[in-house]
Amino acid sequence: MTQERLWQVLDPPWGDLHALLALLCSSAAAVGLLRWLGRRQVQQKMDEARRSRHLALERMEKAARRLKQENPGTQSSQILSLTMVELAEKLKEGSLSPESVLYSYMDKALEVNQEVNCVTDFIHGCEDQLQELKKQKEKGLLYGIPISIKDHINCKGHISSGGMVKFLGQVKEVDSIIVQVLKHQGGIPFVKTNIPQTMINYDCSNLIFGQTLNPLNPQKSPGGSSGGEGALIAGGGSILGMGSDVGGSIRLPSSFCGLCGLKPTGNRISKQGVVGALMGMQSVTGVLGPMARDVDSLALCMKALLCQEMFQLDPTVPPIPFNDQQLGPSSCRVLRRDGYFQPSPSMIRAVQLTRQLLQDAGHTLAPFAPPKIDYMVDELFTRGIFSDGAAHLVDCFKGDMVDPNLKSQYNTYRLPALLKRILAIILKPIYPRIARDLGALCGVG
Numbered sequence: 064m065t066q067e068r069l070w071q072v073l074d075p076p077w078g079d080l081h082a083l084l085a086l087l088c089s090s091a092a093a094v095g096l097l098r099w100l101g102r103r104q105v106q107q108k109m110d111e112a113r114r115s116r117h118l119a120l121e122r123m124e125k126a127a128r129r130l131k132q133e134n135p136g137t138q139s140s141q142i143l144s145l146t147m148v149e150l151a152e153k154l155k156e157g158s159l160s161p162e163s164v165l166y167s168y169m170d171k172a173l174e175v176n177q178e179v180n181c182v183t184d185f186i187h188g189c190e191d192q193l194q195e196l197k198k199q200k201e202k203g204l205l206y207g208i209p210i211s212i213k214d215h216i217n218c219k220g221h222i223s224s225g226g227m228v229k230f231l232g233q234v235k236e237v238d239s240i241i242v243q244v245l246k247h248q249g250g251i252p253f254v255k256t257n258i259p260q261t262m263i264n265y266d267c268s269n270l271i272f273g274q275t276l277n278p279l280n281p282q283k284s285p286g287g288s289s290g291g292e293g294a295l296i297a298g299g300g301s302i303l304g305m306g307s308d309v310g311g312s313i314r315l316p317s318s319f320c321g322l323c324g325l326k327p328t329g330n331r332i333s334k335q336g337v338v339g340a341l342m343g344m345q346s347v348t349g350v351l352g353p354m355a356r357d358v359d360s361l362a363l364c365m366k367a368l369l370c371q372e373m374f375q376l377d378p379t380v381p382p383i384p385f386n387d388q389q390l391g392p393s394s395c396r397v398l399r400r401d402g403y404f405q406p407s408p409s410m411i412r413a414v415q416l417t418r419q420l421l422q423d424a425g426h427t428l429a430p431f432a433p434p435k436i437d438y439m440v441d442e443l444f445t446r447g448i449f450s451d452g453a454a455h456l457v458d459c460f461k462g463d464m465v466d467p468n469l470k471s472q473y474n475t476y477r478l479p480a481l482l483k484r485i486l487a488i489i490l491k492p493i494y495p496r497i498a499r500d501l502g503a504l505c506g507v508g
């Protein structure tokens with residue numbers, strides 16, 4: 064009776080329940096088919112990107128072989144053992160040729176990549192650049208230095224994937240400003256390196272290019288998000304790399320891989336020409352910066368980057384050159400613990416040793432305790448980077464698959480704000496920190 068009345072009200076054109084069921088089933092099948100097609104499209108794009116990488120690495124192998132044949136008698140192991148400052152000097156005085164240095168690093172990078180999966184592309188224009196260098200009237204500060212570039216920093220003729228399917232196939236038509244300046248200073252960008260999907264992560268894995276391992280211990284992560292850089296430089300396949308950092312993406316992989324990394328002050332280096340998942344946030348500034356084996360290399364790189372070329376190409380960068388003076392004895396603050404994360408015994412020991420070394424080198428040291436650490440982390444940092452409630456970040460996953468390493472993070476980001484707030488209230492007595500994270504993930508407004 065009720066069913067009959069329902070049919071009367073609905074006045075179904077199909078006539079009976081079977082037709083309704085058939086419609087429901089076929090709708091479900093259509094949805095399933097569309098999803099399957101969508102996933103297949105994503106899979107095809109990822110396969111295509113992997114094929115391109117494979118071809119690029121084959122091309123790199125051939126180029127290295129050719130350069131080797133053209134420069135017989137080069138002592139690659141000797142070149143690879145030089146510090147960046149020593150290498151720069153030898154290149155400048157002409158006792159080493161940019162060709163021999165480039166192919167030594169290309170060879171080594173290919174070897175390291177086999178072990179830890181850190182290279183995503185070969186910047187084939189580096190061969191033309193060897194010729195360009197010969198035309199430059201003055202030898203720049205990075206003359207002939209091979210440089211690795213994090214995936215998301217645009218290089219002409221290459222994609223910047225950000226570890227996301229949505230950026231695949233978008234070949235960049237111009238170099239980012241940082242790459243233009245590196246080239247202006249004689250540097251030779253030669254490979255691009257792996258990152259985690261979206262780069263908002265401290266590991267280094269994405270579904271397109273896979274997981275990067277730590278060359279010091281392949282059971283471990285190199286850290287992220289500039290993890291491909293960390294792994295390649297620590298493995299000896301690059302002497303200088305360009306990374307980026309919002310909340311640790313240069314500092315963490317540098318630390319995990321036993322390297323030096325610098326997160327410069329916001330807007331010190333132009334960010335024009337990079338892709339990312341967190342665009343436009345103003346309160347927490349993302350920056351590009353160098354990673355290398357020692358501090359002198361970072362200083363040389365910063366000196367090279369902070370030049371007229373950079374200030375002219377991007378007038379929003381304050382035209383303040385590198386200040387050599389500050390490399391002398393200085394007054395430093397030592398952060399023994401930040402009051403938020405528990406340091407491991409090895410970290411405590413490392414800080415103590417560094418403190419001693421700095422003191423012995425004549426620096427004046429004083430303790431430093433960051434004020435209001437909980438407020439800084441939760442309210443200024445987390446709420447700052449997710450000021451839109453992580454909406455833009457969640458949007459980046461549309462038409463993509465989520466890397467298993469990011470699943471729990473992603474699922475948390477996409478909870479409705481009301482649910483995040485309710486969960487925060489429930490979890491507050493047991494897990495106050497997670498509760499504060501959830502509150503901060505609601506964003507502002």
Ligand SMILES: CCCCCCCC/C=C\CCCCCCCC(=O)NCC(=O)O
Pocket residue numbers: 262263264265287288289307308309310311312313349350445471472475500
């Ligand atoms: C049960 C799961 C709970 C998940 C809670 C998630 C809370 C997330 C809070 C903060 C995460 C912040 C991650 C920031 C990573 C930043 C890395 C970075 O610097 N990337 C920028 C870059 O590469 O340029």
